[in-house]
Amino acid sequence: MSVQETLIPKLGVVTDVRIDTPDVKTFRVNALDGGKVFDHMPGQCAMLSIPGVGEAMFSITSSPTNTEFMEFSIKKCGCLTNWLHQMEEGQQITIRGPYGNGFPVETEFKGKDMVFVAGGIGLAPLRSVINYVRDNRQNYGTVDIVYGSRSMEDLVDYKEIIDVWCKEEGINVYLTIDREQEGWDGHVGFVPNYVKELGFDTNKTVIICGPPIMIKFTLAGLIELGFDKTQVYTTMELKMKCGVGKCGRCNIGAKYVCKDGPVFRCDQLDEMPNEY
Amino acid sequence: MKQIKLDSIQSLFKALSATRTLYLPVDTPAGADFKKYEDGVLWSGALNPNRSAKDFFFPQTENMVDFKVEGKTIEIIEPTRPDEDFVVFGVRACDARSFELLDKVFLCDPVDTYYQNRREHGVIVTVCCNKPAETCFCTNFGIDPTAPGGDVACWQDDDTLYLQANTKAGEALLNSVADVLAEADDSAADSVKETVKAIMAKLPIQNLDLSAFTEDNLLNLFGSEQWKKLSEACLGCGTCTFVCPTCQCYDIKDFDTGHGIKRFRCWDSCMYSEFTRCAHGNPRLSQVERFRQRFMHKLVYFPANNNGDFSCVGCGRCLAKCPISMNIVKVIKALGGANK
Ligand SMILES: Cc1cc2nc3c(=O)[nH]c(=O)nc-3n(C[C@H](O)[C@H](O)[C@H](O)COP(=O)(O)OP(=O)(O)OC[C@H]3O[C@@H](n4cnc5c(N)ncnc54)[C@H](O)[C@@H]3O)c2cc1C
Ligand code: SF4
Ligand code: SF4
Numbered sequence: 066m067s068v069q070e071t072l073i074p075k076l077g078v079v080t081d082v083r084i085d086t087p088d089v090k091t092f093r094v095n096a097l098d099g100g101k102v103f104d105h106m107p108g109q110c111a112m113l114s115i116p117g118v119g120e121a122m123f124s125i126t127s128s129p130t131n132t133e134f135m136e137f138s139i140k141k142c143g144c145l146t147n148w149l150h151q152m153e154e155g156q157q158i159t160i161r162g163p164y165g166n167g168f169p170v171e172t173e174f175k176g177k178d179m180v181f182v183a184g185g186i187g188l189a190p191l192r193s194v195i196n197y198v199r200d201n202r203q204n205y206g207t208v209d210i211v212y213g214s215r216s217m218e219d220l221v222d223y224k225e226i227i228d229v230w231c232k233e234e235g236i237n238v239y240l241t242i243d244r245e246q247e248g249w250d251g252h253v254g255f256v257p258n259y260v261k262e263l264g265f266d267t268n269k270t271v272i273i274c275g276p277p278i279m280i281k282f283t284l285a286g287l288i289e290l291g292f293d294k295t296q297v298y299t300t301m302e303l304k305m306k307c308g309v310g311k312c313g314r315c316n317i318g319a320k321y322v323c324k325d326g327p328v329f330r331c332d333q334l335d336e337m338p339n340e341y
Numbered sequence: 342m343k344q345i346k347l348d349s350i351q352s353l354f355k356a357l358s359a360t361r362t363l364y365l366p367v368d369t370p371a372g373a374d375f376k377k378y379e380d381g382v383l384w385s386g387a388l389n390p391n392r393s394a395k396d397f398f399f400p401q402t403e404n405m406v407d408f409k410v411e412g413k414t415i416e417i418i419e420p421t422r423p424d425e426d427f428v429v430f431g432v433r434a435c436d437a438r439s440f441e442l443l444d445k446v447f448l449c450d451p452v453d454t455y456y457q458n459r460r461e462h463g464v465i466v467t468v469c470c471n472k473p474a475e476t477c478f479c480t481n482f483g484i485d486p487t488a489p490g491g492d493v494a495c496w497q498d499d500d501t502l503y504l505q506a507n508t509k510a511g512e513a514l515l516n517s518v519a520d521v522l523a524e525a526d527d528s529a530a531d532s533v534k535e536t537v538k539a540i541m542a543k544l545p546i547q548n549l550d551l552s553a554f555t556e557d558n559l560l561n562l563f564g565s566e567q568w569k570k571l572s573e574a575c576l577g578c579g580t581c582t583f584v585c586p587t588c589q590c591y592d593i594k595d596f597d598t599g600h601g602i603k604r605f606r607c608w609d610s611c612m613y614s615e616f617t618r619c620a621h622g623n624p625r626l627s628q629v630e631r632f633r634q635r636f637m638h639k640l641v642y643f644p645a646n647n648n649g650d651f652s653c654v655g656c657g658r659c660l661a662k663c664p665i666s667m668n669i670v671k672v673i674k675a676l677g678g679a680n681k
């Protein structure tokens with residue numbers, strides 16, 4: 066693929082808007098003539114834009130196994146995302162990608178018992194892998210999902226988690242919220258502590274996505290439990306413009322997060338400067 | 342090898358500009374800059390223009406795509422790509438080398454077709470430096486100013502310009518202006534080369550120790566105590582990045598023209614505080630980190646990704662232009678030996 070095709074976006078149309086939390090909405094995007102704008106692998110991202118407003122990178126939260134549409138869970142936090150949150154069905158947007166390396170679902174993850182750890186909007190990239198694993202169940206071992214947010218209302222994709230994931234055999238879902246709340250009888254506490262309490266078998270492969278601070282503490286907890294950094298994967302988030310390793314913006318040391326990432330194995334992070 | 346007397350050099354410029362646009366360094370009140378050749382325009386004798394020649398292939402601003410937005414619908418309008426054939430005359434060895442470094446960024450997969458298109462339309466004529474300056478240190482990066490590269494290389498003595506084609510495009514260019522050129526012996530420029538080599542050998546910045554700048558040493562260099570002191574006075578003005586022939590960072594922006602939206606890219610600078618500001622914060626909060634990024638990129642990160650090639654060509658522009666007299670040579674000297 067050439068940049069002529071990657072820097073010049075394609076058109077997509079919003080075909081469904083779901084309100085997830087007070088500041089997160091999930092948008093379904095189709096090509097103008099139906100179907101998907103392009104294919105992707107779990108963990109890859111796309112540049113979405115409204116011309117005149119801005120362009121930004123978002124994880125493709127739907128699984129590649131979904132052949133009908135792509136989905137993006139977007140948190141309202143600035144100029145473009147505010148605009149996106151006002152969109153209704155039928156709104157066209159521009160989209161380019163897919164960008165990034167994605168998770169090694171067909172190589173390193175194959176046959177592994179998986180633990181997914183997410184905080185807040187960090188579920189977006191993980192949801193793609195989780196559903197990919199569910200749809201290719203025979204290729205993977207057990208699935209544990211630990212997901213936490215500030216409050217009940219801030220859990221993204223709550224309905225899918227409760228109605229689908231929780232009911233599926235071989236999948237264990239552990240939800241937690243930061244503080245006690247009326248109507249919540251589940252676990253209360255921060256994600257890193259919960260992961261330590263749950264104390265997973267150290268043969269498992271772990272993927273962590275969420276705020277940098279959550280990633281850091283969860284990783285430390287896993288190391289204490291006896292995990293090796295080579296078993297733990299995470300995604301990085303830096304300012305991006307081009308998505309193809311040329312605008313010079315998203316590097317951590319010699320690696321460009323848009324091209325060499327956003328997925329990194331935690332032992333790789335040790336070889337990179339601590340500048341993220 | 343071909344030759345032309347300097348007192349009839351205008352006939353060469355006329356012939357070159359007959360079939361394509363010719364750009365060459367011209368003196369302006371603010372110093373030399375590349376300008377379009379028109380009748381009577383004089384070639385500057387300056388060593389190097391203020392701005393590098395990267396503009397020709399990676400312009401400071403460049404239209405990428407247009408949009409028309411109406412209600413909920415968007416129309417994407419692909420821009421017409423410039424198809425003007427042009428010659429850049431008078432490029433020095435350092436700037437000529439910078440194109441090879443920019444090629445590594447823009448022509449690797451996925452190819453940047455905006456850059457590629459301009460590259461394909463441009464022919465580069467280099468000229469050997471007669472009087473390298475004290476700020477020149479290209480030789481530290483394996484550049485030989487007496488073999489300046491490009492499609493056609495030229496050497497100049499008191500009264501003659503000697504021209505030698507290096508590529509097929511260069512040969513075609515010389516053939517197209519054969520009428521104004523005379524044959525010259527292949528060794529005609531040898532004495533010029535010797536003279537320049539002798540000058541180079543006496544310049545102050547010739548033996549920089551670059552051995553510490555290796556990928557293995559990346560974390561040590563990154564963690565060096567020196568960055569704080571080196572960056573202390575840096576204003577974050579970005580001058581060093583704008584004049585640098587190898588700096589290639591860019592931003593992508595939208596502009597509402599009133600008739601539609603233009604999406605363009607423009608040079609950006611890692612020296613600016615906004616450069617990496619994103620939704621969850623900014624990984625480079627102070628000028629120390631931004632300053633470190635610029636030099637780590639040139640001396641460690643770029644080489645790590647490009648077979649050890651440094652992303653500096655020793656043109657000396659940042660030495661001459663930085664308002665606080667900070668520059669890459671000071672950085673190399675401070676870190677080069679210290680962290681081995
Ligand atoms: C690989 C990757 C994947 C991502 N995936 C997702 C995803 O799945 N879902 C998602 O929601 N997000 C995701 N993001 C983040 C997303 O790209 C950002 O949220 C988005 O760029 C915000 O754009 P904006 O225009 O709305 O915000 P901006 O307007 O750029 O603002 C960003 C932040 O800066 C602050 N700010 C704005 N202007 C200023 C100023 N002048 N001075 C100081 N601060 C200011 C804002 O308050 C806000 O906090 C991802 C990012 C990356 C790199
Ligand atoms: S860093 Fe300075 S000397 Fe090196 S190429 Fe850039 S402007 Fe020239
Ligand atoms: S090093 Fe000098 S030219 Fe570069 S940003 Fe700092 S003050 Fe400006």
Ligand code: FES
Binds near residue numbers: 306309313315321324
């Ligand atoms: S976004 Fe341009 S280099 Fe990564």
